[in-house]
Amino acid sequence: MFRILESLNPKQRDAVTTPAQYTQIVAGPGTGKTTTLAAKILYVQTELGVGTDNILGISFSRSAKSQLLKKLEEFTGIIGYGGKPTILTFHSLAYRIIKFGIRYNESRFRNGFERVATEQFIELDPALIKGLCNEYADRDIVNIALAKAYNLIRQGNLTNSPIKDWHSIPEDEVYHIKTYEQGRIRIEARDLITYWKRINKIEKIKNVTDFQGLISEASHLLTLKQQTYETISKSYSYIFVDEYQDTSLAQEELLFSLISSTNSVTVVGDKNQTIYTFNGSNHKNMDRFVSKCKEIAPLSTHEIRLTRNYRSTEEIIKVANEFIGEKTIEPAEECSGITPEVVETHSMTLAAEYVATKIKELVKDPAFTLSDICILYRKNSEFSPQADEVYKQLDKLSLRYNVFQNQDKTESLIDQVLKIRMEYEDEPLNEVIEKLQVIDEDFAELINFIKECMNQGAYDTDDLSEYIVELEEEDADLITETDSLSVKTVHDAKGLEYPIVFILYLGDREFPHSSRPNIDEEKRLLYVGLTRAQKQLYVLGQKGIEFEGFLDNCITSTTKHVLYHSSKDEEKNKGFSVEDKAIIDETTKQLEEDEKKRKEELRKLMDLF
Numbered sequence: 001m002f003r004i005l006e007s008l009n010p011k012q013r014d015a016v017t018t019p020a021q022y023t024q025i026v027a028g029p030g031t032g033k034t035t036t037l038a039a040k041i042l043y044v045q046t047e048l049g050v051g052t053d054n055i056l057g058i059s060f061s062r063s064a065k066s067q068l069l070k071k072l073e074e075f076t077g078i079i080g081y082g083g084k085p086t087i088l089t090f091h092s093l094a095y096r097i098i099k100f101g102i103r104y105n106e107s108r109f110r111n112g113f114e115r116v117a118t119e120q121f122i123e124l125d126p127a128l129i130k131g132l133c134n135e136y137a138d139r140d141i142v143n144i145a146l147a148k149a150y151n152l153i154r155q156g157n158l159t160n161s162p163i164k165d166w167h168s169i170p171e172d173e174v175y176h177i178k179t180y181e182q183g184r185i186r187i188e189a190r191d192l193i194t195y196w197k198r199i200n201k202i203e204k205i206k207n208v209t210d211f212q213g214l215i216s217e218a219s220h221l222l223t224l225k226q227q228t229y230e231t232i233s234k235s236y237s238y239i240f241v242d243e244y245q246d247t248s249l250a251q252e253e254l255l256f257s258l259i260s261s262t263n264s265v266t267v268v269g270d271k272n273q274t275i276y277t278f279n280g281s282n283h284k285n286m287d288r289f290v291s292k293c294k295e296i297a298p299l300s301t302h303e304i305r306l307t308r309n310y311r312s313t314e315e316i317i318k319v320a321n322e323f324i325g326e327k328t329i330e331p332a333e334e335c336s337g338i339t340p341e342v343v344e345t346h347s348m349t350l351a352a353e354y355v356a357t358k359i360k361e362l363v364k365d366p367a368f369t370l371s372d373i374c375i376l377y378r379k380n381s382e383f384s385p386q387a388d389e390v391y392k393q394l395d396k397l398s399l400r401y402n403v404f405q406n407q408d409k410t411e412s413l414i415d416q417v418l419k420i421r422m423e424y425e426d427e428p429l430n431e432v433i434e435k436l437q438v439i440d441e442d443f444a445e446l447i448n449f450i451k452e453c454m455n456q457g458a459y460d461t462d463d464l465s466e467y468i469v470e471l472e473e474e475d476a477d478l479i480t481e482t483d484s485l486s487v488k489t490v491h492d493a494k495g496l497e498y499p500i501v502f503i504l505y506l507g508d509r510e511f512p513h514s515s516r517p518n519i520d521e522e523k524r525l526l527y528v529g530l531t532r533a534q535k536q537l538y539v540l541g542q543k544g545i546e547f548e549g550f551l552d553n554c555i556t557s558t559t560k561h562v563l564y565h566s567s568k569d570e571e572k573n574k575g576f577s578v579e580d581k582a583i584i585d586e587t588t589k590q591l592e593e594d595e596k597k598r599k600e601e602l603r604k605l606m607d608l609f
């Protein structure tokens, strides 16, 4: 352990070795959050003699979990001992708690209970939204809006704390729920109450719940302070929570219901990297953690700030700090590098063309391979026109890239896992793998998944249930091939780092996204993107017509401002007389102004709804 402690800086070491019962590590990007957390988990095992069974790690997603496990593996490889503790997401932890609740007859669910997405409750009862929000003819949108309101209110985002049952909804309240397709939908409290009651009925009859239902039920079981609480709370004497800034109020409540006076808790987070508020995350949890813990153990609550960034060059750090408007990180050592480029282009197509051409040039240098490069875009969706444009340009130049496997593929893996759970009920997983290997079918992905679960302590097919929850949480999985570049959303790149990063496309409605963006969240998102780059950074887009000029704000004294309007010289206004050019410029200006007016009117119109 000494060797690992020696490799850390004094603040990181303090975070690892502090005897405080409650610790909050506030750390900017690239300052070693994952590194410090992994070191602390190992320290607790090796120096304090705590068994892996008594340690619980809570991660935000399966990919965050695998990064932490990778770091732990790296460290255990160095010191030659130490094991992998249980690392769950909040949802799979909730599933585990409910399983105990069922065993002790404390839960409202029964064995074999299932999860559905909130919008899918309607498939179990087609009359679910009948008579609700009648002023809207599009019933699919009403279903989506009600599901969203139902989730937000239970997560605590429509009020100041999570609402646990429909009795607590104030009857005269009206909620305005933003939908992507139809702007805001007005939902009266009585409609939401009816919706909630109907869902309760479906849950009871069909023995199902949704993801937020898992969190609410688990919290409820712990607050009963009966056997479920005793078992869970006693098993995990050391609890570590990664990405704490992205927890919802309901998840915060779950964590605090789990803690007794004897557990030690460490949370790690960075408020500037909160990028899931649309999904309920609430960075105020970071402010509250220390004050709440001080109430429980005033003398044993410790807060540590990590600011030394080991990831990026000084120039990249400067762009990130200036963009977010705070000096949150500083270079760990002097490491000046290549000047970041801010590339101004008229269109997404040109931006993608610039990126592809630049990459072709960059990989001529034997120091770089394609896998050192990542292209980031804003839209959090599988079918993004931005990504499509990038793929098209990469294809033109025959550049290999990794793609996300589609949702169907993830679903088929879930189906396979569910099937083997039924077919080989309660059988040990190593025997199941042996049986799968002799069947003449391609089970490679399934076997990998089972091995991943076994690594995490799963023993038989029944143990797979909580890991299925994690699969269901994922949007899509990346198929990673060697020597291919990555194209992903900023959300998917969270926690990762690449020597060369391209970000596109900063400009009206693209990034910041949508007609009425949450500017603070969009800012944090771009900050996450900028801080993924280690050596080279390229930011592409156009100057802001509306809202904040994100591209302008990336231009600093250490960036190079490039104008890229066409790859072909002959197209750069050649062939036009000076008079023609003046007319073209005037018309373009007029068109831009008309478009601006049109957007403004559209927005006013949407506000009316």
Ligand SMILES: Nc1ncnc2c1ncn2[C@@H]1O[C@H](COP(=O)(O)OP(=O)(O)OP(=O)(O)O)[C@@H](O)[C@H]1O
Residues within 6 Å of the ligand: 007, 008, 009, 012, 027, 028, 029, 030, 031, 032, 033, 034, 035, 036, 270, 310, 311, 494, 495, 496, 531
């Ligand atoms: N004390 C250290 N000395 C040298 N390198 C370090 C140190 N701490 C962390 N690093 C390196 O810095 C990089 C970033 O570390 P890590 O991924 O742990 O940061 P992070 O804070 O989790 O990042 P993010 O906020 O982006 O998730 C990694 O390459 C890691 O190996």
